[in-house]
Amino acid sequence: MLPKGLGGLGDFANIMKNLNEVRNNMDEIKEELASKTVEGSSGGGLVTVIMNGKLEMVSINIDPNIISAGDQPMVETLIVAAVNDGITKAQNLLKDKMQDITGGMDIPGLTS
Numbered sequence: 001m002l003p004k005g006l007g008g009l010g011d012f013a014n015i016m017k018n019l020n021e022v023r024n025n026m027d028e029i030k031e032e033l034a035s036k037t038v039e040g041s042s043g044g045g046l047v048t049v050i051m052n053g054k055l056e057m058v059s060i061n062i063d064p065n066i067i068s069a070g071d072q073p074m075v076e077t078l079i080v081a082a083v084n085d086g087i088t089k090a091q092n093l094l095k096d097k098m099q100d101i102t103g104g105m106d107i108p109g110l111t112s
Contacts, residue, residue: 015103022101029097030054038093040086047078051086053093 022029033053041048046066050058060082066075 018101018103022098029101033094033097036093038086038089040082040084040089042081042085043078047075047082049079049082049086051083051090053090053097055087055090057083057086 030053034056036053037050037058038053039048039050043063043066046063048061050060052058060079062075062079066078
C-alpha cells in the first residue's frame with residue numbers, strides 16, 4: 001500500500017504502460033486509421049470528399065450542376081469547405097481512436 005497522498009501513482013503507472021503499448025503499436029494504429037474513411041461535404045452535398053485517417057483526400061465528387069452553372073469562385077469555395085470538413089472529421093477519428101487507447105485521458109500532443 002502506498003503512503004497517503006501517493007495512491008495515484010498506480011494510475012500513473014498504468015497510464016505509462018498504456019502509452020508504451022501505444023508507442024509500440026503506432027505503426028499498426030496508423031495502418032488501421034489509413035484504412036478508415038470519412039466524408040466531408042459542403043453546399044448541402046454539392047461537393048463531397050472522402051478523406052482517410054492519414055488526412056489524405058481519397059476522392060472528390062462535384063455535382064455537375066454547379067460546374068455547368070459556371071460560377072468558378074463558388075465551386076472553389078465549396079471545394080475548400082468540403083476538404084476542411086473532411087479534415088476535421090478525420091482529425092476527430094484520430095482523436096477518438098487515441099482516446100480509446102488511452103482510456104479517455106486527454107494527453108496533449110497525443111489526443112488533442
